Amino acid sequence: MILVTGATGTLGSPTAELLRAAGYPVRSLSRRASDDPNSVVADLSTGAGLSDALVGVSTVVHLASGANARDSQQTRILLEALAAHPVEHLIFMSIVGVDKHAFAYYRDKNLSEQLIAASGVPHSILRATQFHSFLADLFRAQRWSPVTVVPSFTMQPVAVEEVAERLVEIVAASSAQRVADFAGPEQLPFRELAQQWNLAHGRRRPVWSLPLPGAVGRAFARGDHLSTLPGAGHNTFAQYAEHAAASR
Ligand SMILES: NC(=O)c1ccc[n+]([C@@H]2O[C@H](COP(=O)([O-])OP(=O)(O)OC[C@H]3O[C@@H](n4cnc5c(N)ncnc54)[C@H](OP(=O)(O)O)[C@@H]3O)[C@@H](O)[C@H]2O)c1
Numbered sequence: 546m547i548l549v550t551g552a553t554g555t556l557g558s559p560t561a562e563l564l565r566a567a568g569y570p571v572r573s574l575s576r577r578a579s580d581d582p583n584s585v586v587a588d589l590s591t592g593a594g595l596s597d598a599l600v601g602v603s604t605v606v607h608l609a610s611g612a613n614a615r616d617s618q619q620t621r622i623l624l625e626a627l628a629a630h631p632v633e634h635l636i637f638m639s640i641v642g643v644d645k646h647a648f649a650y651y652r653d654k655n656l657s658e659q660l661i662a663a664s665g666v667p668h669s670i671l672r673a674t675q676f677h678s679f680l681a682d683l684f685r686a687q688r689w690s691p692v693t694v695v696p697s698f699t700m701q702p703v704a705v706e707e708v709a710e711r712l713v714e715i716v717a718a719s720s721a722q723r724v725a726d727f728a729g730p731e732q733l734p735f736r737e738l739a740q741q742w743n744l745a746h747g748r749r750r751p752v753w754s755l756p757l758p759g760a761v762g763r764a765f766a767r768g769d770h771l772s773t774l775p776g777a778g779h780n781t782f783a784q785y786a787e788h789a790a791a792s793r
Contacts, residue, residue, distance in 0.1 A: 547716065548602045550574045550589060550623070551609030555678055556638060559709040560606060567713055574598050574609070589619035592626060599630035604716055606636045616650070620657035624664045634720050635668040636712060637661050641701075641726050642769040643672065647760040651770075667720035671712065674728040674772055676705045677785040680735075684742040690750075693743060695735040697754035698765040701772060702738065703729035704780035711777070728776030732768075738782050745786035746793075 547564055551557040552573030564571045573584040587594030589609050599605075607623060610616050620637070627635065643655040661668050680702050687693050711727050736754040743750060757765055764770070 546570050546572055546602045547604045547606060548572045548574055548585075548598060549606045549608060551607070551638075552584070553577070554608060554610075555676060556705050556708060556712075557608045559706050560608060560712050563709050563713045564606075564716065567717075569716065572598065572602065589622055592622045595622070595626040596629065599626055599632070602630065603632055604634045604636070605632050606638075606712060606716065608638045610638075610654075616653045617656040617660060620660050624660060624666065627664070627666055631666075633667060634716070635661065635666045636715050637668060637670045638708075638712070639670055639672040640770070641672045641674045641728060641772050642764075645764070646769040647764040648770075662722065669715050669718070669721045670723050671708075671715060672723075672726045673708045673711075674701045674703045674726075674770065674776065676708070677702045677729075677780075677782055678705060680738055680782065681742065681785070681789060684739055688746075688748075692750055693739045693752045695739045695752060695754050696757045696762075696765065698735060698757070699732050699768060699771060700735050700738060701729045701732045701770075701774075701776055702782050702785075703727060703776065703778040704785065707778045707780060725777070726772045727778065728772030729778045729780075729782070730776050731781055732771055732774055733782070741783045742786045745783070745790040747790070 547569050549561045552561045553575045561571050561573050574587050576588050578586050585598040587598045639654050643651040658670055736752050739752045
């Protein structure tokens with residue numbers, strides 16, 4: 546049995562679906578109850594329900610991450626539960642560059658990686674760049690604005706479906722600690738990605754790019770969140786934008 550945390554999320558949904566399509570028995574963990582008999586209710590910020598969720602589980606794909614509870618707190622609580630319910634393989638989704646980036650969320654993600662590495666639990670850690678949908682959310686939030694404002698750095702977005710496919714491969718393999726980063730096929734200025742989005746959606750408006758201040762801004766400007774080209778992903782953001790516009 547494979548337990549997928551964050552199974553209701555952007556990455557968790559296609560991952561659980563692909564795992565089921567590959568024939569694995571999958572249990573989806575969420576804080577919310579559902580009619581799905583294959584789902585289980587648990588809260589990683591308190592540990593409530595976690596012990597029951599882990600019964601009979603051999604692999605955990607840990608994709609949950611919450612804004613209100615720190616990523617490392619959730620990982621710590623999961624590892625405490627795994628001490629009582631050992632598994633053969635824990636797979637953790639992380640982000641490219643977390644070991645050098647100044648962004649607080651990334652630093653905390655790095656702490657999660659360190660906790661897992663020190664836990665003795667057989668594990669694999671996959672880092673990915675930002676998902677296409679992450680950028681799309683930023684552009685959608687500005688759809689009524691006469692200009693699109695973006696930070697003046699480069700991004701290497703990746704298709705979430707391709708990350709999910711990679712996770713399925715990692716589930717099928719033995720634990721490997723850090724595996725190769727998974728990044729999108731192109732490194733492009735945020736400004737150009739916004740122009741691609743606007744073009745696909747038939748919006749003619751200027752794109753302004755502004756520098757982000759402070760250490761976080763410098764880290765993004767340096768490209769600490771980027772992988773090396775070429776990334777393993779194939780699907781481009783322009784393709785994603787065209788598909789999103791066509792399915793409006
Ligand atoms: N988004 C990106 O661009 C990106 C890029 C690289 C890596 N990642 C990493 O990929 C992973 C998945 O990201 P995502 O964008 O798919 O996340 P998401 O869409 O925001 O989904 C977050 C998931 O976490 C679950 N969750 C949050 N708090 C929880 C708690 N206390 N207990 C149990 N479950 C909880 C939510 O489940 P319920 O609400 O159903 O409880 C939800 O399914 C994260 O580790 C993230 O850091 C994301």
